[in-house]
Amino acid sequence: MSLSGTRVFVVEDEALLVLALEDLLSDMGCDLVGHAQQLEDALSKASALDFDVAILDVNLGGVRSDPVGEALARRGIPFVFVSGYGEAALPAGFRDCPLVNKPYAAASLQAGLLQALGRRDPNAAASTAGSP
Amino acid sequence: MTARAGEAKPAGWPAGVHLLVFALLIAVPLILVTGALLLRAIQLEREQIEGRVSKVLRGIVDELDRDIDRQLAVLTTLATSPTLIAADWPAFYDQAKAGLGGRAYIVLVDRDGRQLVNTYVPYGQAPAMTGDPETVVRMRAASGPVVSDLFVSLVTKQPVYNISIPVLRDGALRYILSIGLTPRDLSELLQNVEPGWTAMIWDAKGRILARSRDHSRFVGTMVPQHLREALQSKVRRATDVDNVGVLAAAETSGLSRWRIAVGVPAGLIDRQVNDSLLFWGGTIVLAAAIMLGLAFVFGREITRPLAGATAAARALGRRQPFDVPASRLREANAVTAALRKAAGDLDESSAALRDSEARLRTAAEAARFGPHEYDVAADVTIRSPQMRRLLGADDAAQKGSFESGIAFVHPDDRAAVRQRKQQILAGTQADYELEYRIQRPDGAVRWVMDRGQVSRDSNLRARRVLGVLIDISQMKAAEQRQRLLFDELNHRVKNTLAIVQSLAQQTLRGNPDPRAFADTFGDRLAALARAHDLLMQEAWQGTPLREIIATALAPFISQGRSIDISGAAITVPAGVTITLSLMLHELASNAAKFGALSVADGRLLISWTVASVAAGEAVELAWVERNGPAVVPPARKGFGTRLFAAGSLQIDGRHELDYAPEGLRCRLNFAVPRPEVRALRAGYVDHKD
Structure with missing residues (x-):
């Protein structure tokens, strides 16, 4: 399954990681429609920009990115969490979201994005409908 | 000593009664035996008197008979007198009178009662007939001695009696010879x-x-x-x-x-018997009285010390002091001594108990634990003052129920705690330990450890729970801080690794040649490491801007190089230190390769201004190179350019790169939020009370 042409929105506070993501996404044929490094910026762009999937760093310079996740969930746009904290760092409501652990290789990021996008599949959606 | 009101009279009889019964048991048989002996003695005395009466009587009879016998002997002698045989009455009269000596008199009558001789009167003046005809009659009937009854003498006119013998002639009664005697x-x-x-x-x-x-x-x-x-x-x-x-x-x-x-x-006799009765009866009565008296006296000797010991025991029971004087009863003294010792021990142990209670109280205060006790059957909890203080409850909460205790539990933990406690009560275990949050009436949330012991009856049914509530909020907070630190450390390590990974990727894009890659990547990695050193020096609390600049420039500044660094003191948050360091590293590295730091005359001026704005401070940093080689704008977007684009976004600022021919100029604007704003944005969950 190709990610070619997929429009991606990135929320990541570390400038260098944004650069890395730009390169990785570009290599995958994705289209980076925007990125945000701070919560306010991320929130406004999450609702304003038009994209297929988002990559969310769990921690934005000490600020949790949960609100962005909630906003995206409301819009029905899938997303992937990236974190150095591991599974436990995921907000209670997002435990079954795809998580890509830092530092990440291209393959794990791609798998995460595919998993997130797969959620648009009706069968996959049913399996997580019961989550709070 | 008076029995207290409402105090039941103890069963049994007092010692005095026991002693009285004891005395009576001894005295009554003694009295009965003595009485029997007395009666026997009286009887013996009577028999003795009777014996003496008989003896005296016998003696008198014998003496009377001897006396009569003597008179008969006199008469028998006279009867053989020749004068009598010769019937010479005057001669016989003389003879008889001489023989009697005047004490009695002799009368001789014939068988018809005619008087022949009577010595009481002169001879010849005797009455004609005998005054004692009965003797004559009896003599005629049976010839033998006769003692007459009393009769009145014809001569003396006095009552007299005769002792007579017959005088026989040829076997026939001829005369009667009598001696007349007076009863005196x-x-x-x-x-x-x-x-x-x-x-x-x-x-x-x-x-x-x-x-x-x-x-x-x-x-x-x-x-x-x-x-x-x-x-x-x-x-x-x-x-x-x-x-x-x-x-x-x-x-x-x-x-x-x-x-x-x-x-x-x-x-x-009666008087003697009465005297005996009186004496012995009196003796018995006196003995009984002495016995009773002694019983009373000894009874008091026993009952008084016993009463004293009883009073002492009662006083001890009421925890009151008592003073019992020593008695002569050893057992009572032993009891009193034992009570006194018990009182001493009790005082000591209650003093020790008070001390230990006080210590426990102090310990409870110091250790912030609150004892409580739960009576399962009654559903009553008693909460200590420490417990109430811990719960933030007032004195009304001293007594409560199971549910009133559950009400103190934080709403999020309440259902679980209730279920767990019910399980503990229904189970068989003795000890339990729970950790949960409580919410005080004032809203404060505290972590507590609830540990205790369940005492159970023989059917393992819970009867009583003794427990303590321990405030572990500080421990919990420390635990949480530690967990946060570990999480943060993990996050930072992973994040740093991701940064290193990114650095490697970016460096590789610009430097496909392995040697060039190694040099550049090594420099950038070193810059990253120095930035970390800065963070560590300041305990991740942010770094002075001057330090960041100096550290970033250090590898590129040779001896005597003139660099102007000026600006107000400002601390940059930890989150942007690395990005800012790497940005400055790229500028310095570029200056060293192509700019002002690549030639001896080149000059570098770094200055910044700080202005207060609503959210904190706005920093405007200027990087100005002079006297360097002519500047040529880069043909393509290199790592530095991209880093500045992304980096200025991260530090909430903007940048301006001016590739002026006389020297590179860079202006960097960024904001340093106030600490509290930083904290807010960091979204710390603060567990302090």
Whole structure:
């Protein structure tokens, strides 16, 4: 399954990681429609920009990115969490979201994005409908 | 000592009663035996008196008979007198009178009763006939000695009696020779009886011949028929002629028809018996009285110390002081001593208990734990003051129920705690330990450890729970801080690794040649490491801007190089230190390769201004290179350019790169939020109270 042409929105506070993501996404044929490094910026762009999937760093310079996740969930746009904290760092409501652990290789990021996008599949959606 | 009101009288009898019974058990048989002995003694005394009466009576009878015998001997002698045989009466008169010596007189009558000789009167003046015809009659009937009854003498006109013998001629009665005697002689015979006793002689007709007492008054009078019948050889009770009650016996004389009686006044014997009775009875009564008195005295000797010991025990029971004087009863003294020791021990142990309670209280305060006790059956919890303080509850919460305790639990933990506690009560375990949050009435949330012991009955049903509530909020907070630190450390390591990974990727894009890659990547990695050093120096709390600049420039500044660094002191948050360091590293690295730092005359001016704005401080940093080689704008977007684009976004600022020919200029604007704003944005969950 190709990610070619997929429009991606990135929320990541570390400038260098944004650069890395730009390169990785570009290599995958994705289209980076925007990125945000701070919560306010991320929130406004999450609702304003038009994209297929988002990559969310769990921690934005000490600020949790949960609100962005909630906003995206409301819009029905899938997303992937990236974190150095591991599974436990995921907000209670997002435990079954795809998580890509830092530092990440291209393959794990791609798998995460595919998993997130797969959620648009009706069968996959049913399996997580019961989550709070 | 008075029994307290409402105090039941103890069962049993007092010691005094026991002693009295004891005394009676000894005294009553003694009294009975003594009484029996007394009665026996009285009987013996009576028998002794009776024996003496019989003996005295026998003696008198014997003496009377001997006396009669003597008179008969005199008469027998006279009867053989030749003058009598010759019937020479004047000569016989003289002979008889001389022989008697005047004490008695002799009368001789013939067989018809005619007087022949009578020595009482001068010879020839004797009365014609005998005054005692009965003797003549008896003599004719049976020839033998005769002692007459009492009769009145014809001559003397006095009561007299005769002792007579027959004088025979040729076997036939010819004369009767009598000796006439007065009863006074007999009364002398009776004078030998013991004092107070009486003796009496009466003839066959019942006429009194002699009496030991009041002889002249009673002589010649009749002994009443009933008295004569009453007086037999066995001693009996009778009424004497003088109406005195007597114990008396009587015998008949062997030589006469007379009866002799000896009597002891009953009064005399009764008095003796009464005296004995009085003496012994008195002795018994006195002994009994002494016994009872002693029982009472000894009873008091026992009951008083016992009462003292009892009072002491009661006082001890009420935890009151007591003072019991020493008694003569060793057991009571032992009891009192034991009580005194018990009181001492009790004082000591209660003092120790008070001390330990006080210590426990202090410990409870210091350790912030609150004891509580739960009575399962009654559903009543008693909460200590420490517990109430911990719960933030007032005194009204001293007593509560299971549910009232659950109400203190934080709403999020409440259902679980209730379920767990119910499980513990229904289970079989003894110890339990729970950790949960409580919410005080004022809203404060605290972490507590609830640990305790369940005591159970033989069916393992929970009866009582003794527990303590321990405030572990600080421990929990420390635990949480530690967990946060570990999480943060993990995050930072992972993040740093991601940064390193990104650096490697970016460096590789610009430097495909391995050697060039190694050099550049090594420099960038070193810059990253120095930035970390800065963060560590300031404990991740942010870094002074001057330090960041100096550190970033350090590898590129050779001796004597002139660099102007000026600006107000400002601390940059930890989150942007690395990005800012790497950005400055790229500028410095570029300057060293192509710019002002690549030539000896090149100059570098770094300055910044700080202005207060609403969210904190706005920093404007200027990087100005001069006297360097001519600047050529880069043909393509390199790592530095991209880093600045992304980096200025991260530090909430903007940048301006001016590739002026005389020297590179860079202006960097960024904001340093105030600490509290930073904290807010960091979204710390602060667990401090």
